[in-house]
Amino acid sequence: MIEEPRTGMEFNSLEELNSYYKLYAKRCGFGSMTQRSERDDKGSVRYVTLGCARGGKARNKTTNMGKPRPTAKTDCKARINALKVDEKMKLTTVNNTHNHGLSPQKSRFFRCNREVSEAVKRVLDTNDLAGIRMNKSFGSLVVGAGGFENLPFSEKDCRNYIDKARHLRLGSGGAGALRDYFSRMQYKNPGFFYLMDLDDDGRLRNVFWADPRSRAAYQDFGDVVTFDTTYLTNRYGMPFAPFVGVNHHGQSILLGAGLISSEDTDTFIWLFQTWLQCMDGLAPPAIITDQDRAMKNAIAVVFPKTRHRFCLWHILKKVPEKLGSHRAYKSGLKSQLMKCVYDTQNIEEFEKSWEQLISKYTLQENGRLQSLYSERTYWVPVFLKECFWARMSTTQRSESMNAFFDGYVHAKTNLKEFVDQYDNALRKKIENEISADFHSFSVTIPCISRSPIEKRFQELYTNAKFREVQQQVMGVLDMDPYLLRRDGVKKTYLVEDEVRVEEFCKNITYYVDFNEENCEVKCSCGLFQMRGILCRHVLSIFKCNGIKSLPARYILDRWRKDIKRRYTLIHSTYDSGHQREDTNRYSTLLNICYQMITRAAGSKEHTEDATKKLNAMIELYGYNQEPPSMTKIGEETTIVGSSKQVLSPQVVRGKGRPPSLRRASRMEQHIRKGKAKTKKANLLGKRKEVLFGLDGSQPVLEGLDGSEVQK
Template identity: 70%
Template sequence: MFSTTSSHVDEIQHISPESTGKSLSTEPSIHDTVEPNDADQSRDNVELKDADQSGSTNIEGADIVEEPKLGMVFKSEKELLSYYKRYGQQSGFGIMTQRSHRFEDGSIRYVTLGCARGGKARNRTTNVARPRPTSKTECKARINVMFKKGVLKVSSVNNSHNHGLSPQKSRFFRCNREVSESVKRVLDINDQAGIRMNKSFASLVQEAGGFEKLPFTEKDCRNYIDKARHLRLGKGGAGALSEYFTRMQYKNDGFFSLMDMDDEGRLRNVFWADARSRAAYKYFGYVVTFDTTYLTNRYGMPFAPFVGVNHHGQSILLGAGLISSEDTVTFTWLFQTWLTCMNGEAPKAIIIDQDRAMKNAISLVFPNSRHRFCLWHILKKLPEKLGSHGAYKTGLKSQLLNCVYDSDTIEEFEGSWEVLITKYNLQENAWLKSLYAERTYWAPMFMKQFDNALRKKIESESEADFQSFNVTIPVVSPSPLEKIF
């Protein structure tokens, strides 16, 4: 938990002596070899024997954690850390390891535990007009602990803070938030069952008897699931999928597949495309749509198809994947894999849902492709975003659709939009403001729900090819140009 470089106690931040300002005058050097006298050693032994290991006193049934004092001793690093965390929780501040030094065998030689608000704020943004919030106040509250005669002994103490303390809010400090193994199992089971996180967390709150009884937040649960997710294909599912891909590649040299594994060897994401899809991309890959909202499989994994449109106006599959999460890292892997499958030929244009993670991944993998949002997805949100407006059904909806679909020029759209916003007093509508800011990404494209049964799609295309080959359209004029067409 501690190291000579970047040790942490959940706050995930290392503070060097320089970054904390001037050092404490009572702080010993890590090379200090002064031995305690007999009286000191005797006092240490008494304290270690008489003091409760947790550093607390039981008063009227409640554990009151004793304030840090010079000479306090602890048997182990774990005991020390547990004590200071509970003291911080009782007092109303978060803790962190500010610096430490270890012996060659890995045991602690010297460590400084301090308030998590210690250290200087670092400006992490180039926009000086909008600096990011920081919790750092250069707080000097801390304890220095040295290893002496087989125990860890507090050598200096500063219990004064330069900021407010709130014990009622202690559960929100990162060092006090922990998702137990039993809760993780519940979250995993619920996630596999398709139970949404808000409902899963609500059940945990109900069982515990209130939010304040849980040592973690809903965000902590979401972070755990996002990190732990992988493709849950059932017993033997991953192996069966791998065998299927092997058979397909043996039968067809043009078959492409790739399986993405996590650090523990579990299947995380997968992509595949057959020879027909790869061949079709050469002819119909000018504009590609990508969408994960079509369906999910029985294990809750989003199905992620790349879809084009053939010469019959039919949707055709240009590759597909199953993904374990919908974040920028996952989409980047999927897009890069698809691009590799298509011999590095990026589409001229790609149309997606209005998803920030997809947009970020596209900018990384397809920087030269024209990127647009699917207008159908945008307008599908109208009832949710504007349905409560008093004029939604009597004019707002139709005027908005007219603005979007009937504007032939930029100037016409801008004028129509301004009239709409002003007429219905929508200047402060956050959703419309965000849409307008990204209006250049809109694309008026409507398409039916994609049918992922590839054989049915192939059959439909074959029938259309037959009809095109077997019938002709009678001409309605004597023009030879019409006959050619």
């Protein structure tokens, strides 16, 4: 119980007086404030009046008389006056009578009783840098404190602090802060690459950047790249344009990114040329994009020798929109179109099947199908079998990069905040890769057969890729190759494969050419050419010909776990400019304190003893020490580069892009529901191969080339 103020009480300092009256007010149920103070010639306070926070009269400054501002003022006269006498503050007059009700349980809501401690600030800073939303951060603080009533601050106080912290950390957060960030990264590591495209007024138009690790990783995994721009990122509406590849675990890997102001041919040419310059002029052998005319034109200019593929999923999802009104769409047109796309094994079969489709349903004048046919080499699987795609047939990996930003990046996110979040994505991807490397070396997946070929893949390939090999090894049991013809050392086999969708089966016949002399083999399914994994049809031919030793040509270095790749030795350039040198010391002390608290909290005596000693240590080290913060920039973060001012970009609208986050179409929503149902079915013992149809109705199954096969 705290003593009530009375005339004649003395305090050693003004701080002690303030602390006493603030605590007294909180216990009684009101807020305190300094109503008046006077200073002497030396600048120290000689007289002070502390009173109730509801003292004084309301001052309504609003011009809208019909909507006056709410006020808490009641002209309460409760107050104390203190005069400095002999270096002590002495109470001269005291009034403890209030003209309003008091509520000790609700006094925590007064401004004077709300304070965000340094420890909480650090937690908020850390969570903000990690992309954790404020409602999640505040919720964890509430749980840790045992309830809202035990927190001396509100969620709004936390949001206000983070807003100020971001301003200190990011400055304006626009193009100027972005340039400073890039300059700092390049100063730390010359391998960091960035280029900013400005208009005639010095305003940012486009920007591209890539860290040293991504540039080095491109040397190993730049054989196929996906590129996509279907995401609204920030307050300027600049589309995010990531270049994404696949590493030896089949994981997505970032190979650079851009923010662009428009999606026309000239902009894409600038972005692709910049990326090519970043990658030392080495163009990717294959690239996957959406069916976008501007992208297609730009790729033809910048990457003339690169095999360009359209995202198959995006093309086929538009089919119901363009052909759904046809009277025969559901009665046969859709099924025959899918068979034409998926079931044909060579170009001649496709051309014949397409001609039959057009003729049967009199679609000669259909503009959509004419357009698709004219660009058939960009999306029909049969035209793409001779190129390596690393199990990618869509831009889904680029969109998975976009999904990483969901929940944090929004329409008000500035450029610097977005790039910070990109760094978080980079960290996460690197950590996932390191974890997968560890498990591939320390965890062995048992073989499911006695085949020495499977054993060889077990020794060389990462666990993720060995799992894919095992899927094919398991399918060998159902294969019964038939020798169609023989020409010297060359054989041609027919292999009939049964593909199952729940209770339905579909038989597909594949052709396998085998050379006995050099063990060269090629299957019409194209799995090895497209994915780099030997198909079950080829493995069955090896088995029936007694091949025990795996030919070296069928072991791809890009899937191996025993190769030390140069990019893994390069540390990614993270922006540590917002961290001070004493941050590590802070973390060290905090860990020690946690250990002490865990042990001391076990008994009341230990808790009281630890509290006394900690308070003594606080007195020993003083209050004038500035606590470490993650929102200030240390001296080591010297900014280098051009001093020319860079203006933030103007707000733009992309092609067909709504003014918010990328919105899923009704088709995508149906497919997501289908995937959820499929997952539930798998838990009930259904086969995992089941996907759902492109229009959400008819099931499809996964083909050997990574695309979907219509039933």
